[in-house]
Amino acid sequence: MSDLGPGLLEATFVLIGILLATSGIRAFLDHSNPRRVTTSAFWLLLAVIFAFGAVLPDRVAGIIVLVIGLLSLARGVKTGTFDEGTPEDRTAHARRLGNRIFAPALSLAVIAVLISTWAPFGDQSGSIAIGIASVLALVIAWALTRAPAPAVVAQSDRMLQQVGPIGMLPQFLAMLGVVFTSAGVGEVVANAIAKIVPEGNQLAGVIAYCAGMALFTIIVGNTFAAFTVITTGIGIPFVIALGGNPVIVGAVAMTTGFCGTLVTPMAANFNALPVGLLEMKNNYGVIKAQAPLAAVLFVIQVVLMYVWAF
Amino acid sequence: MPEWFVLIGVLVIVVGFLLKLDVIAVVIVAALATTLAAGKSFLEFLDLLGKSFVDNRAVSLFLLTLPMIALSERYGLKEQAIALISRLRALTPGRFLTIYTVIRQLTGIFGIRISGMVQFVRPIVHPMTSAAAQSRGSRSESDTETVKAESALSENIGNFFGQNGFVAASGVLLIVGTLTEAGYEVTPELVAAASLPMIVIAAIVAAVHFWRLDRRLTQDTTDASESAVSGRE
Numbered sequence: 001m002s003d004l005g006p007g008l009l010e011a012t013f014v015l016i017g018i019l020l021a022t023s024g025i026r027a028f029l030d031h032s033n034p035r036r037v038t039t040s041a042f043w044l045l046l047a048v049i050f051a052f053g054a055v056l057p058d059r060v061a062g063i064i065v066l067v068i069g070l071l072s073l074a075r076g077v078k079t080g081t082f083d084e085g086t087p088e089d090r091t092a093h094a095r096r097l098g099n100r101i102f103a104p105a106l107s108l109a110v111i112a113v114l115i116s117t118w119a120p121f122g123d124q125s126g127s128i129a130i131g132i133a134s135v136l137a138l139v140i141a142w143a144l145t146r147a148p149a150p151a152v153v154a155q156s157d158r159m160l161q162q163v164g165p166i167g168m169l170p171q172f173l174a175m176l177g178v179v180f181t182s183a184g185v186g187e188v189v190a191n192a193i194a195k196i197v198p199e200g201n202q203l204a205g206v207i208a209y210c211a212g213m214a215l216f217t218i219i220v221g222n223t224f225a226a227f228t229v230i231t232t233g234i235g236i237p238f239v240i241a242l243g244g245n246p247v248i249v250g251a252v253a254m255t256t257g258f259c260g261t262l263v264t265p266m267a268a269n270f271n272a273l274p275v276g277l278l279e280m281k282n283n284y285g286v287i288k289a290q291a292p293l294a295a296v297l298f299v300i301q302v303v304l305m306y307v308w309a310f
Numbered sequence: 311m312p313e314w315f316v317l318i319g320v321l322v323i324v325v326g327f328l329l330k331l332d333v334i335a336v337v338i339v340a341a342l343a344t345t346l347a348a349g350k351s352f353l354e355f356l357d358l359l360g361k362s363f364v365d366n367r368a369v370s371l372f373l374l375t376l377p378m379i380a381l382s383e384r385y386g387l388k389e390q391a392i393a394l395i396s397r398l399r400a401l402t403p404g405r406f407l408t409i410y411t412v413i414r415q416l417t418g419i420f421g422i423r424i425s426g427m428v429q430f431v432r433p434i435v436h437p438m439t440s441a442a443a444q445s446r447g448s449r450s451e452s453d454t455e456t457v458k459a460e461s462a463l464s465e466n467i468g469n470f471f472g473q474n475g476f477v478a479a480s481g482v483l484l485i486v487g488t489l490t491e492a493g494y495e496v497t498p499e500l501v502a503a504a505s506l507p508m509i510v511i512a513a514i515v516a517a518v519h520f521w522r523l524d525r526r527l528t529q530d531t532t533d534a535s536e537s538a539v540s541g542r543e
Contacts (some may be wrong), residue, residue, distance in 0.1 A: 001396035009518070013367050016374055053364035059353065061360025066338065073335035085384055094386025094393065098530065101390050102420075104378050109420045112477045116499040126486075126497040127368045132476040134374035141378045145385040150495065152381055159380035163335055170480040171369040172337040174487035176319070178362035179341040181492065183316045183348035192314075220327035223494045224484055225337075231488055246494040250485040251474065251504035255512075258470035259393055266327070269427075270469075274462035281455055293519055297471075300511055308507075 005128065010054050012131030016203040017051025017081045020044070022153060023160045030080040038076030042068060042165065061120060065175075072165050081152075082158035099145065104141035111283025170224050177228040197238060205238030213258035215255050221266025223257035230257075244309040253304040258292050259301070263287055264296035323539050324329030348352070365491070369483040374420055391417075403442045404524035405455060407464040410435050411516045415509055416466025419475035424467040448527045460523055465518070471512030478526035479520040 024044035027036055045064050053061065063182055071077060075202065085093075106303060115129035160167075180186065197208045212234045216226035235253055240246050261267045262286075271286045312351045319340040326336030338359070345355040351525060379387075395413065398406055424430065436458060443449075443457050477498040482505070491495040 009368075012374070013370070017365070019373060019377070023393040049364060049368075050367055050370075052366030053367055056359040056360070058362065058364075059409065061364050062358070063360070065359050065363045066356070067334050069338040073332045083384075087389070090384070090386045091389045094389035097386060097390070099390065099394075101382055101385060101387050104382050105387075105422050107422045108375060108378060108478075109476060113499060115495070115500075116477065123497075124508070126477065126499050127371055129479065130371045130498065131374055134378065134478070134506065137375070138378040138381070141381045141385075147381060148383065150543075152377065152431035155380035155384045159376040159383070163373075163376065166481070167373070168370060168444050169333055169337070170484040171487075172334055174338050174366035174369045174484055174491070175324075175359065176341050176363040177488045178365070178491050179344050180316075180319060181357060182358060183312065183319070183344045183346060183350075185319060186315050188314050188316055213334060219324055220329060222333070225327065225479065226490060227325055227484060229323065232492070234468055236492055240489075240494065246489050247496050248504045249502045250489050251336075251482075251501050252494065252508065254449050254474060254481050255471060255487055255505065255508050261470065262466060270466050271462075273427050274431060274458070274465070276489060277427055278436055278458040285445070285459040286462045286466075288461050289456070293463065293467065293515065296515055301508065302516070304507065304511075 005124040008121055008128045008131075012128060013053060014051045015131065015135070017047045017049075019156060019160065020047035020050060023157045026154075026157045027080070027161065028132065031081030033078055034077050035078040036080070036221045037047055038074065039078055039161075042071045042077045042122055044159075045071075073174050077165050079161045079164070082162070083156070085152055093145070100144060103144060104137045107140050108137035109134055110188070110250065169222075173228045177232060180228065180232050185229075186232035186236060189229075190237040195235055199238075200233045201246070202239070202310055203243050203306055205234075205242055206244075206309075207302055209234045209249075209253060210256045210298065210302045211237050212303065213257040217257045217260030217266040220265070221261070221268070222265050223254060226260070237307075239309070242310075244305070248309040249305060251302050251307070256298060256301045256305075259294040259298040260301050262290040316344050318347050327424025355384075362491075366487045369480065369487040371483055372421070372478045372480050375478050376423075379421070379423055382422075387422070395430075395434055396438070399438065399441075401442060402446065402524045403439045403448075403460070403499075403527060404522075406439055406442055406518035407435075407460055407523070408513075408517045408520045411464045411520075412470040412513055414465060415475070415513060416470030418479070419509070420468060421476040421478055426469055427462065431461050435464065443527055446527065453527060456527070460520070464520075467512055467516050471509050475502055475509050477493045477502045509524040522538055 020043050023045055024040045028040035030036055033039055047069050049064055112129045112133035116126045119125040121128045197204045212230040213226050216230050217223045239249050274286050275283055321344050322340035342355055439461050440457050474481050482498050482501045485501050486496050486498050
């Protein structure tokens with residue numbers, strides 16, 4: 001069945017393309033959206049990238065990505081009004097369904113893990129598992145709620161548009177990682193770091209990588225961006241190349257970056273938003289409370305990465 | 311051009327994020343600046359941009375999980391979660407926040423995307439923590455401020471140290487995408503599994519932190535009532 005792998009993975013991307021195209025079309029028809037044409041273009045162009053990525057010439061895909069970036073830059077992606085239901089309506093459904101409402105979400109995780117552990121589709125099993133599990137979980141949710149078909153479409157569209165362009169950021173950052181690698185950014189950073197960090201010393205490498213993740217996150221306020229830059233520059237040459245298990249190193253590095261998020265005013269969604277929402281007096285109150293915890297977790301993760309990855 | 315010129319992309323990222331410019335545009339400009347600094351042409355940049363973006367479509371696989379979450383949400387997912395959380399009324403502030411942290415970690419592990427600050431902390435976590443603190447006599451202004459900060463902290467810890475336990479979390483997929491492109495064999499389920507120890511450790515660290523919070527709040531109350539007593543004398 002592993003021959004099916006590449007085809008099924010491509011089919012999964014076509015499915016994402018359909019999801020994006022649905023939002024693109026609905027955004028175009030939604031007159032409550034102040035920028036419906038550019039919003040629609042944004043989602044439709046993404047849909048093209050996903051559905052036809054395998055057959056598009058690189059240069060055409062590149063032009064499309066560039067236009068997507070311009071639409072985002074021009075603040076062209078907005079949302080209209082969506083059916084979110086009244087609180088009374090949602091509460092009534094919650095009473096009717098009880099804890100069964102958690103079943104679709106639970107089944108998604110369970111099905112995905114089962115399929116990827118079984119690994120029937122070769123190397124791509126993990127990604128395909130997510131696709132199959134998403135479809136099955138949606139079917140379960142649909143059967144459970146007995147929602148009318150148009151409501152299923154409308155809700156998918158609502159959530160996709162509410163997540164918005166920022167949801168695409170990880171993919172853009174992964175793309176940037178490839179560009180950095182091909183331009184040799186990793187080597188340049190590594191050469192600079194090598195002047196401070198003794199080469200071949202695993203502990204020094206782990207400390208440099210973790211500190212780099214936390215500090216870069218503090219500066220830019222985004223751990224995903226830090227992961228792209230610091231993993232190419234420090235993580236790979238100073239930790240993974242010395243024999244660190246890439247899976248463990250990658251997983252722990254990402255959460256180490258989150259320690260930086262806990263203490264930076266740059267991460268407004270997490271540290272400034274609650275100050276406003278809860279009407280706090282001290283603008284840095286949340287950061288002040290989180291700092292000692294972030295420090296403890298940081299040290300634990302340095303030790304964990306060093307002990308566990310080698 | 312000297313080779314360190316390729317670092318211009320890193321500089322673009324730092325400056326762009328600091329100035330809070332549009333993040334997607336900043337990332338593309340960083341890619342452009344880096345490619346040009348490496349001595350390649352604009353057309354080569356377009357080829358590289360298109361190929362690497364298409365090659366990394368798997369990082370956005372989580373989009374497929376959104377329809378199910380959206381439908382569950384529309385049919386009372388949040389309301390049911392609130393109903394469950396409100397049953398925890400009789401707890402101390404610290405114990406309540408410990409449990410909320412773990413619940414938030416579980417939502418992450420099961421891939422339920424919520425904006426916790428708006429949907430849970432403001433309407434339910436902070437009011438319940440605050441009520442628990444007040445019923446135990448913590449009413450001073452500094453206690454009120456502490457309870458607010460700790461409610462937000464509980465959400466952030468639960469969110470950060472939970473989400474990567476989910477195989478389709480965007481963080482997990484970014485780790486997989488970045489390391490696979492670098493030539494290592496890494497799969498989403500392995501990365502999610504490797505994230506579990508830190509999820510457990512973070513829960514323990516948070517529990518200890520909130521246990522100390524309870525003691526601190528009680529301490530304050532005792533001090534306050536003692537000074538109230540001495541004030542009367």
